[in-house]
Amino acid sequence: MKNLDLATTDFFNSIAPSCIRKSSIVFSDRLKRTNESVSAINVAIGNISLPTHPAMLRRLLSVEDENLKKGVWRYTQTEGIDSVNQTFKNIIKSFLKPGLEPELFTMVDTGASHIMKLVMLGACGKFKGVNRPLMMLDPVYTNYISIGQELGREIVAIDRELNADGVFSDIETDTIEKIIEEKNPSAFLIIPYDNPSGTLMTQETINKFAKICIKHNIFFVSDEAYRGLYYRDDIKFAPSIWNISEDEVPGINAAKIRISIESFSKLFNACGLRMGALVTDNQLFFEQARAANTTYLCPSCIDQYIASAIAFEDQKEIQGWVMSLRSYYKRILSELYSNLKLLMPDLIVTQPEAAIYSMVDVRNVVKPGFDANDFVMYCASKGSVEINGINYTLLVAPAAGFYKNNNPYANTQMRIACVLNDKEMKLVPELFVRLLKEYEGKRN
Template identity: 50%
Template sequence: MFEAKDGRFSKFFNSIKPSGLRLAQTVFEKRAQKDKAEGKNAIEAVNVAIGSVSLKTHPKLLERYLNPKDELLINGIWRYGETPGTQKANDVFIKIIRAFLDDDNPVELYSIVQDGGSGAMRTAVLGLCGEAGSDDRPLLVMNPTYTNYKAVAEELGRKIVAVERYLDRSGNFNHVAVEEIERAVKKYKPGALLIIPYDNPSGQLMRQKTINEYARICLENNIFIISDEAYRGLYYVDEPPPSIWQITDKDLPGIEKAKIRISIESLSKTFNACGLRMGALVTDNEEFRDKASFANTTYLCPSIIDQHIVEALYDESKESIRSWISSLRDYYKGLLEYMYDEFKKLMPNAIVSKPEASIYMVVDLREIVGDDFDAEDFVMFCAKEGEVNINGKRYTLLVSPMWGFYNVIEGRNPGHTQVRIACVEPEDKMRLVPKLFKELLEQYLKSRR
């Protein structure tokens, strides 16, 4: 359904299809409309394909939305704001970072408000990678990586290269060896290394010692390190919360002077505000922040209304920020552990990534299905025709195929047997996911015989 071509469209438009995160929803909506037109009882899709959390947002964000404080906004005077965003909104993002740092941490942080984390990555890629269409200074990532970042680099025409992580039979993604990163840096000469400490899509937690070593490589090779810390504080093992901002000269001499660090920030997950679309690019390099601001003048400014909502967190204390995120950590830890255990009970031959961080898990079916299995085809089956009846109600399940999370040049994409599941639906629906997945997979495999 996505193959139509029009000679009047650009090559980019004619080659594009929906992100794997939105693919199932796009198809299911057509099915739901058809069912309604035919008078069928509605079928409910449990949508765990995209990380759109259903938990209520922080009460101060909700209060500010319902009761704005800015007189100009209240009176309907909605003018452009500053390109980098308001000082208060930027200070909120910096305050959240500092809530997880020691009080004596000397790092100076500079911020620019962006349209979510993906907007921040777009600015970072434009600022650090080579010219469009060239192989110069690519973005170095670790497979699998967040599909939106891969898509951003490709959309901008910037080269992206990858080192591999593998999901073993026990459900562990390996941490990429320091030596492998060193070889990749020497081979590709990237403009930046991207890491995701609280990993999307794998649910893996990167340890601080590993981050320090990756930063050392970047320091020695005079390249930037970009860290997606949108899930800061959401970790489920007995480890301190990792961050590139934890590193000081005591850990890595010269890191403070080098000014090579950038973090991608977002309120989407840790403050349950996906629809607010508020993120930030934070750096210890003031000149980079200034250049990023220049680059963003084309788009004039972030939403002043959304920033006004963000500013409601300005007076939050370090303790209250940590306490709020700790409550989310307790919720997700219990839910992810239930999901993992239930999948292993219902589908013992499935390989399920062990949840250590963020809100995701990967299910790999390579021990169950044949070589011709394609996860996207299974996802389409669920969206178009698969259904399970539970207590007289029709359900299907929307998950994300993993092919888009891998940057694969040669050979078979491991994502063809893998799907990502996001713990984003209300808890009662999340508890249906393993059963729905098992029964829909059985239906799909039977339909192909």
């Protein structure tokens, strides 16, 4: 076949790189093409640069498992070895309110993105021939949109607006109820420590949503990759679907509707380990998820072994570890906000209450027709700013990739991931403002 469009499917021909990855691909191609001496400060993707948990590092450097030492690296059971499943249970239990003991069925897989796909295969789609969508809040982590497209799963998104004060609008219960009645979703997905908005969903809000899911008999799915990373002093226990009590939400235990998506990437600074988990109180959902995943055999036995180190950590130690991360990110996010507003006061910048991301909206400082994706591609392919004798560019994520619906301000918004070391993060505000002014100066 001579032409690529004849060699690949319609899906392959239509697909584009993720909004969190595209700029790094373009920048890499730029260096290969030009051999420029320019460094990219990459805050487009949440790729943590902090060192991982010491117990996991010790396991990597001093392997004690006899089979791994001998080089006998066989498949494990599809749901993962017992100790790595116990690890995820240990993490969840470390953040439970006293007296709560939810029934937890767990299975691990190669990163939370694979778990997202598995959950979407089982929690939305055709039910006895009737197609039922997945409901979520807009904007949402871009992978959910991409995976939905890949699987042919419909997504119904509830609009949120980024207001001029840098705060996203709340969602009214009546709005959710109306959409459920109109669209008949089979599951409601939340991200309590929200990516990309940085919004914190309180336990009271989670409980309110749980009651709606029980009322309409739909799955309640929670992406808890950032559990414990919140920055409000009035929060005593980490908001979670597993912190819903029977007293607060009668029938929650019997409903068997809870599913959480877990990850090692952010809480244990292990993005490259590729270890995630599906956790549910529904035994049948667990069994069928495991059955579906037998096609893919099992996750890496080496990654499972390393992650299993946390199974033996004291729960107070886990809490302390996450508390140290919380203090670190709270400072980094605050400094980013202050320095961006100092350099360009009319920017709309979020002040995140959770997770590790900040959203920036340039609607007040740019000329009409601004397209954040075009600006990001400019930075990746051409942009260069000199600071202290070194040429830099900045890679951020255009926010349009996080919106399922057509938001009027999506094209002026970008997401910044606070994942680099202190020295590099301090460069971000100056690079952003100078590159934005440079780009706007060249745009008609």
